[in-house]
Amino acid sequence: MTEPGHGKTTVLLVDDEELIRAGLRAIINAEPDLTVVGEAGDGAEVLPMITKLRPDVVLMDVRMPAVDGIQASRHILDTLSEPPKILVVTTFENDDYVYDALRAGANGFLLKRTRPEDIVRAIRMVVSGESLLFPSAIRALAAAHGGSRVNGLSHAGLTEREAEVLRLMATGLSNVEIGERLFVSVQTVKTHVGNVLAKLGARDRTQAVILAYETGFVTPG
Helix, strand or coil: CCHHHCCCEEEEEECCCHHHHHHHHHHHHCCCCEEEEEEECCHHHHHHHHHHHCCCEEEEECCCCCCCHHHHHHHHHHHCCCCCEEEEEECCCCCHHHHHHHHHCCCEEEECCCCHHHHHHHHHHHHHCCCCCCHHHHHHHHHHHCCCCCCCCHHHCCCHHHHHHHHHHHCCCCHHHHHHHHCCCHHHHHHHHHHHHHHHCCCCHHHHHHHHHHCCCCCCC
16 A cells, blocks of 8 residues: 555544644654655545555544544444554543454554654554554553453464464564564464464454453453
């Protein structure tokens, strides 16, 4: 989806506050490998803009007056066969809206008070998809919302190594770090991650980790 940005990672900003969009635009456009290709003030405007602009990443405000970020994210993921990565933007990391957005298919979240360099890092991380964004915050959300069943993923048929990889994914380790921990190549880790996602029916590692916590396969802490 990088055509409009000529090789850059392209970003669509969705927030009902113009000041927030202006700040994010300045931060993102200051980076040589990132560019903002469009802006929307409400979730209702997002799908047509994605179809037209084909951004790599959508920064999606959670709370908007007409169509909120959760509804918009669900609509995008249900409608498009190749959706962009979605980062929901919120004021409070323990907001139920954040967990609902992650369960709906968002790839991660950002706090509105996040430092500019961390916003940029988060966009790059979510595009690469090789590590979990803010794993400690996801663990905290999982502690508040997760399930209590023991080994609730037994039906998925994970191999012992795939289960080990999923547990390491949940700690926030990248593919490189998992490879170093297990003494295998990065390509082998990618294969295991791909198998885990396929068996769990998860879109990405964030969804897989959320599912692992919800079923009690991984427990917070």
